[in-house]
Amino acid sequence: MARRKSKINATNMVAIIAIVFFFLIIVTWETRDEVSPVEKSIAYVIIPVQKGVTYFGDWLVERVDFVSNIKELEQLNQELLEQVDELTYENQILDQSKLELQRLRQLYELDDRYADYPKTGARVIAKDPGNWYSVFTIDKGSADGIEVDMVVLAGAGLVGKIIDVGPNYAKVRSIIDDNSSVSGIIVRTNDLCTVKGDLTLFNEGYLAVDYIADDINLVINDEITTSHLGTVYPPGIMIGKVIRIEDDPNTLTQIAYINPYADFKNLQEVLVISQQWLGDE
């Protein structure tokens, strides 16, 4: 039989392929912004199928949830309607203040710090297979004007940034990923801080803020937004609220745990700010 003979070469073949993989690791170690033609061509097969399966899965989960939660939904609807009334009223007041603010800004020749950024909606189609990273893909790519380092939001909160773009998909690294750190600011006290993703807090869905000086008077429910120091993230995007504060006895600093505004457990739709932010340098 022919197969018996070829087995002698199997070990060598595997070794050769292993060397190729090893070489690829070294080549792609530093950067891989360029999506190679091979990746592109596979994307045309994989992405549509992933899309289909995800849509179907989401649809199924939604149906099941809908049936099992119908009582809760009615109550929620009631509460939300009341909230809409309240918010409409508040919004009118805010609109008036906004006009006033604009007038004053013109007067003082200030820039719009928290301008409206152009946004594109996208759908989450796949997530990292393993349990170590929080990287996911969305169904918009370079064909829709998405570029690396664009910022991704969900609801009111920061989700992450684009790290890789293909023709019809883009990869997003979320801020809860262990590799992620974002320059933030505590809104009430105007103190700068660094918001880090932490895998060990991942299950609870929290983010950690390390090394807050002891003299900063942090309280629960303090809001944290992105700061003006970031090179990727524009300032003023809400990240989350402080829910727990601990003292770090080793470094005489405080550690705060924050609850992100974006719901990372059920990310289905996200917004991409379709404009790259170039920091103040």
Place this chain on the structure above:
Amino acid sequence: MNRVKLMRYGSGSLLLFFTFILQSTILRSIEIRGIVPNLMIIVIISFGLLRGKIDGAIAGAVLGLLQDIYFGDVIGFFALIYMYIGFATGHLHMNFYKDSMLIPIGVMAAADVLVNLLVFFFTFLFRGQLHFHLYLGQIIIPELIYTVFVGFLLYQGLYMINSSIEEVEWSKEYEE
């Protein structure tokens, strides 16, 4: 003979393709405290045990490459690990009773722990994340238990698919 080969490799590629699709999409809906089982390990081990080292190595390389391309920081890391896991597992092919569950479960458990230790070593330890016990308790052990549990169920299905394919192959070979 050609049609049999087509069936063998066609079903194999389809299985790999859908393993990756499922792992990256709707598997998230069966997560338990943020942990999902590793279907790819289960499938790679099954390929190695049921079809031998070459098929195991191919399955590992293909699934690893897909993961690297779509989610990895570097290309080749998971491909390398998974390929060798499939290849090494393939050496047990022919050497055990395939309807016993002990060896598949043991190998899956060992492979899952090995992969996660390597990931921790090369990506987390290198960045100075030293709290190994936290990662062990929160990621590695839960994933191990979940993967072994799902693997126990899935292996039996894959075993049956493989036996029916092999049956057809043998009957065809007998005819010629």
